[in-house]
Amino acid sequence: MNPKAILGLLKETFKEWKEDNASRLAAALSYYMIFSLAPVLIIAIAIVGSIFGEEAAKGEIVGQIQGLVGEQGAQFIQTAITNANRPDASGGLASLISIVVLLFGASGVFGELQDALNTIWDVKLKPGRGIWGILKKRILSFLTVLGVGLFLLLSAVLSTVLSALRSYESEFLKELGLLWLYQLDFVWTILDLLVSFGILSLMFALVYKYLPDVKIAWKDVWVGAIITTLLFNLGKWLLSWYLGRSSFSSSYGAAGSLVVLLAWVYYSCQIIFLGAEFTQVYAKRFGSKIVPDDHATPLPAIGQLPNVEKRDNPKSQDQSPPRRNQ
Numbered sequence: 001m002n003p004k005a006i007l008g009l010l011k012e013t014f015k016e017w018k019e020d021n022a023s024r025l026a027a028a029l030s031y032y033m034i035f036s037l038a039p040v041l042i043i044a045i046a047i048v049g050s051i052f053g054e055e056a057a058k059g060e061i062v063g064q065i066q067g068l069v070g071e072q073g074a075q076f077i078q079t080a081i082t083n084a085n086r087p088d089a090s091g092g093l094a095s096l097i098s099i100v101v102l103l104f105g106a107s108g109v110f111g112e113l114q115d116a117l118n119t120i121w122d123v124k125l126k127p128g129r130g131i132w133g134i135l136k137k138r139i140l141s142f143l144t145v146l147g148v149g150l151f152l153l154l155s156a157v158l159s160t161v162l163s164a165l166r167s168y169e170s171e172f173l174k175e176l177g178l179l180w181l182y183q184l185d186f187v188w189t190i191l192d193l194l195v196s197f198g199i200l201s202l203m204f205a206l207v208y209k210y211l212p213d214v215k216i217a218w219k220d221v222w223v224g225a226i227i228t229t230l231l232f233n234l235g236k237w238l239l240s241w242y243l244g245r246s247s248f249s250s251s252y253g254a255a256g257s258l259v260v261l262l263a264w265v266y267y268s269c270q271i272i273f274l275g276a277e278f279t280q281v282y283a284k285r286f287g288s289k290i291v292p293d294d295h296a297t298p299l300p301a302i303g304q305l306p307n308v309e310k311r312d313n314p315k316s317q318d319q320s321p322p323r324r325n326q
Contacts, residue, residue: 005286017274022270029113030269036109076260117212118213119299120276122298123292200229200232202225208276215291216283228272
């Protein structure tokens with residue numbers, strides 16, 4: 001791919017991002033995410049806590065969030081988790097209802113993400129899906145929620161394994177011929193970054209592959225997922241730097257924590273949608289293209305509706321009377 005092709009790819013990506021009103025889609029998704037955040041985190045803590053213990057899982061997740069949105073945002077999330085209705089371990093109908101409510105609330109954000117990706121990738125669901133179509137969409141959102149929890153569990157397990165290996169005595173590593181690993185701290189930092197990058201890329205790849213109502217080749221998915229992960233990590237660093245130096249508390253008072261969290265969620269959604277636009281443009285230009293699946297239909301391209309109407313409507317054709325012979 002030559003520089004001219006790369007420039008054209010980036011130019012069309014930002015053009016599509018603007019035409020699809022990605023900023024408005026990000027605002028809608030941010031609204032859903034704020035209300036779904038506590039249920040999603042409670043489910044994630046339950047999954048990770050089944051291995052490492054609930055308190056350890058809660059501390060790890062809140063600590064990771066604090067590194068992203070700062071102390072204010074982390075305090076807001078911790079309070080939301082504490083005050084949220086949690087499943088009762090004693091069982092019974094109340095416990096079952098609590099679990100269903102949690103899953104329903106957590107799946108709302110992924111249903112909105114699915115609709116946004118469909119818009120970005122120029123497809124829409126066919127009408128007349130009925131109850132089964134709605135249930136299928138909701139079940140897919142439920143599975144996505146569980147998948148996010150499993151990814152957090154996988155990340156925690158791998159990080160724990162790396163920490164355990166690093167804490168072993170040098171004699172053990174010497175027996176394995178890996179004594180140099182004990183002496184080079186940056187090696188462990190690189191390994192941890194690679195693990196986090198790989199897990200996040202895999203999560204984006206699965207979201208792009210299975211959440212929207214399209215058929216897309218894996219090679220296009222991986223290119224888009226890796227680019228999205230790069231953009232997300234870069235944006236995460238920039239947002240953390242900016243939010244850490246902003247004065248939301250003095251500007252918004254008691255609502256400062258919520259504003260910090262909402263700002264981070266909004267800009268993160270913008271980054272994810274920019275990655276989705278890149279994936280769509282890349283697949284169209286250099287890949288195997290993105291096509292609707294069996295229960296979806298393509299959206300008409302911008303500027304084509306008037307032409308279609310003119311072609312299909314005989315009244316739109318020139319019906320001027322024939323000229324008389326002189």
